[in-house]
Amino acid sequence: MSTKQKYDIGEQSLTFPNPVYLISGASVVGKKEGEGPLGSAFDMICEDDKFGEDTWEQAESTLQKEALSLAMGKAGLKPEDIRYLFAGDLLGQNIATSFGLMDYEIPLFGLYGACSTAGESLSLASMCVGAGYAKTVAALTSSHFASAEKQFRFPLEYANQRPVSATWTVTGSGAFLLSGKRGTVRITGITTGKIVDMGIKDSMNMGAAMAPAAADVIAQNLEDFGRKPTDYDKIVTGDLGYIGQEILINLLKQKKIDISGVHEDCGILIYDKDKQGTGSGGSGCGCSAVTLSAHYLPALKDGSLKRILFVPTGALLSTVSFNEGQNVPGIAHAVVLEYAGEEA
């Protein structure tokens, strides 16, 4: 007997046997993000980027803890109502997640997809709820400028200069609750990405490293679901920045796909590059997560956006792989979010 697959669509996409709703989202950010164009939309802005903790890593843990707490509060739910956590961050061995979420005592699936983790966590959480495995689960991710600089580049104390192609890691965490219970925003499908390596070796130009993976998964999503770019009100990448956006649009044009009219990038939206000195734009696991929660979710809730393709993008490297001369491959995971109409 072979199990019949009814939910796999095309090459890399899925729908779900039961409806999946995104019933709550919350965003917690640092001072700089609070001063940016989306500042007024975030749920919590902390003036102290250490969040009252002793280390940057503990600060990042606190971001996740607070974001999940807010998301639960908005939905009127408690930790015991959440069956699973799907969570990750950028730090070696996912320590922001481990130390941030421990106290909730909720079964945890730890994830790593670099800055694509917001898409990976929403994908796996959707698969879980959509299968009827759990009533409510949480998907969350974080990044922190200072812990990421320390992990990937130079300690802040060095005050080294940054090339203009460099992105600025967002200090922030976005948490989402997914449920089978009817809400106004529905996740109707996912397209899971492959690793794409185009030979980029410059860790200060992540946009270029990630754009090919974004192009790949967006093209595949459109093909699998039989859609054209304008079937989405927005196609939203995670953190390509200005340089990556241009590469993405050009790569897709080579495939006769024009997304220029509907494309937006969370890394471009989150900072004012002229006033804030943020180079090519924002980046990090937290970038796409807080922008989805603060900026796109309200528009999906009130129906001013009907359908978006959310595509967090990740650059797969570590200081070890970089120092050993390896390329920086990319990966991206796409999630289809739709306005589901007024709640009954």
Add this chain to the structure above:
Amino acid sequence: MSTKQKYDIGEQSLTFPNPVYLISGASVVGKKEGEGPLGSAFDMICEDDKFGEDTWEQAESTLQKEALSLAMGKAGLKPEDIRYLFAGDLLGQNIATSFGLMDYEIPLFGLYGACSTAGESLSLASMCVGAGYAKTVAALTSSHFASAEKQFRFPLEYANQRPVSATWTVTGSGAFLLSGKRGTVRITGITTGKIVDMGIKDSMNMGAAMAPAAADVIAQNLEDFGRKPTDYDKIVTGDLGYIGQEILINLLKQKKIDISGVHEDCGILIYDKDKQGTGSGGSGCGCSAVTLSAHYLPALKDGSLKRILFVPTGALLSTVSFNEGQNVPGIAHAVVLEYAGEEA
């Protein structure tokens, strides 16, 4: 309308709407593992621990690549037959996985659960196949003694001494294919672990850090499924080693659960501690994965084992969290494997 959950069992466990079979497993190990008690059971032993590569990290990537290739070969499948990879390793930013699996061009969910990742990957892969999302998926993990020592402790060149409580990271990768297609070994349930922190601060005593998490998830599995320890032919932890085993058995005795008659630990089985100088036993993502593939899977296939509880165990730390004085919390994920009878 609320989605009815039919597959969640008790507090932390799941069964699946469609049967899930483990149709193929493969193990690739290094020289030392090949000289150990399980040596003759591994599919591939490499005399050169660099596997012909320039760096330890690339060697670990090669382990994963070879293990997946062997698992596919045994099942007569090709990369295009595999819908998803669920994979991870111990290195910062999962680089062994990213660089090892890139060439297969299969959609990837990157995972991090420290040494529990073998359990996490089998759990998520089972959930995926069990929901009917995919016909065949792969779950795989790896570790490498030299890349792990460099990552977590000291470069090998320092030749520093190790306390007897220290475990020895296994050089190895285990890959598994899960499918809805009838096989002789079936995955009938999972119990997903929470992070458990008992205040251990010694990164050279991982067994003590992980044992409480193993005790927690084993007790929960027995409660959720209404079983006693002897309902399993074996309860197999990942890499507690001698010290962790004793702690585990005692912790469960305090809960009136006696697993001493059925408990085995992959970290104890894989080396001869007297002849091989491996301290408290083997550890690492690869330890439980290669032992499951080489030692337990054949016995489940021929029915000499009818049902086992496989419980890979992880210690959640990084050099950063350790140096900042954080504890070493643990996590463990349990998977129920059963003999499913002869194939029709």
